[in-house]
Amino acid sequence: MTYRPTKKYRTGLALSLMLGTMSAMPAMAEDLGIPDEGFSLEALVEAARKEPPIVVVDATGKIKTMAENFSKLYGIEATGVKLGGQEQELILQREAAAGNVTHDVFNMSNLPSVTSQLLPIGAGVSWMPPDQAKTTPEIYQKPAITSLNPWVWAYNTEKYGDTCPVSNIWQLTDPEWKGRVSIPDPLLRNETMFWFNQIETHDDAKMAEAFRAHYGKDLPETVESATSEWVKRFAANNPNITRKDSEVGPVVGSPGLKDPHFGFLSAAIFRAKYGYKMAICGGMKPWAGQLTPRVAVIASGTDSPNAAKLFVHYMMRGEGMAPQLIDGKMATNINTKMPEDEGSGVANFVDQLHVTNSDTTDQDFAKLQYWQDLWTIHSR
Template identity: 30%
Template sequence: MTRRPLRHTLSLSALAACGLAVTLVGCSSPATSAPADDVDWDALSHEELVEMATEEGEVNAYAFTSRIAAIEESFEAEYPDIDVVASDISSSELITRLATEHTAGSATADVAYVSDAPVVVTELLADGVLLPYVPSRVSDALPTEFQEPLPANRLSTKVLMYNEEAHPDGPPVTNLWELTEDDWSGRVVLVDPNVRGDYLDLATEFSLRADEMATAYADHFGEEIALDDGAPDAGLQFMKDLYANNAVLVDDTDTVNAAVGVTG
């Protein structure tokens, strides 16, 4: 694959951090934190669930990805009497909406498809905003580690991207610390962790690999790293230096991809 050089930019959209990225759960309000009428949902057959859903006629889904539109289309093709009302919003907005609706006692979503697992688990799950649900018909196919504490739809891996047409000879850097130098000032694009909290995983991974980052620093600069105040390890020092080198923070990966270039 090649990418048209719209900008000669290396994008640090993600790197080598892998973890629970997406959670599929049920939503509740304070007034309905227990299943309606104490129904044992696991005991119901697929046909019984479909019958009940058809009587209700609608299911509301909050999702952090535009892929929910394809899910809506395929679901309604299979179950034409059930209307999927899908909302495509960012993960941070989704989390805020779920928490706000829960507090107000007016939960709208039936299902949440959301990333940023650390926030989801420690806040939404812990506060009863979300309830885990694994249909019995799929539980045998889903490994236990991906069922708890909430069912995981997929894992996310962070990677580096660069424009292949702008750099036909291969990756333009061989050491991550190069990105903190003047040549790369304003040319590194990454998703703002304040908008997409799951990108804090990136900083966490750098910190977990602090020894490797310190070795990489010494290899590149020829001296041992000296940490600034507020940077407890080499990984977080790298993030600090990267931001100080005019890293470009954007709201989503679509913007990152456009900055790197389109295929063709």
């Protein structure tokens, strides 16, 4: 819901959240701030300037720069706060339950959690700016996806040159790569588990085709799915598990490594300041990585609904996302170009990255425990 809940409603929502019933009525975007009918940016700015300052949240420190740029542009005070994905979810829910919203806008990475939990219980709302529909692909409008964070398979160029040593994802389950593939712990990164379910739901045939291409035979008929079989085999192949992707970069791309790892990490780790000798594994089948969506969520009980909507508008038109583009993140606005000095060159591999289907993210959330259990059992 997009309206500011009354005290009575807030009390009901608090009970709903605390009891875990998930029964609160979802907020509606049309109830938040000025109406969409006859929308104009000028009217939104005018209404926003009459409201209190806002706090905007993202998982990257670049949100502070984004907030500063927004304030300079519109003369509206905004403060950027860096919080991890799980922290964001907890704060959004707890503040809704308490009826005391202090964080107004979130740019969130766990899309399945947003669509299956946070929006349905009424803690937050997704608003798509009407005037941005023509410059935002339809698949990124419900909910409003501001940007895509590329996560890619990468290799050491100092050792392997311009040719990636892996051409097929099933190679990572073979003895050759046992203990030599580094990834952030999937049990700490729900996006990886959600990705597994997205692949199984929409592209399992491509995983089966890749198996056939690599081994010259079909998967046994007894397997539940090609994707789950890959997860089992990969988990059992002793991958090197790190806490975060910044710990993957050094074992893949540090200069002078005799036996560098293959790795899975975000495009941000390719920044020049790290000095890594690595590249995206272009041509890897079925995909060279994934595009993780970031979704704009407005706290339902914000005291500044129009200022919150204006910040979402700022992100959705691409301009607001500019500080993050140098890190490899990609704005969904089709008129936004990547900086020439972006370190990974991911713009050249977009058609090789797996894209999330927002229509089935509720299934991703529902099967999270299944994938976590599968990983845990087979990685022992």
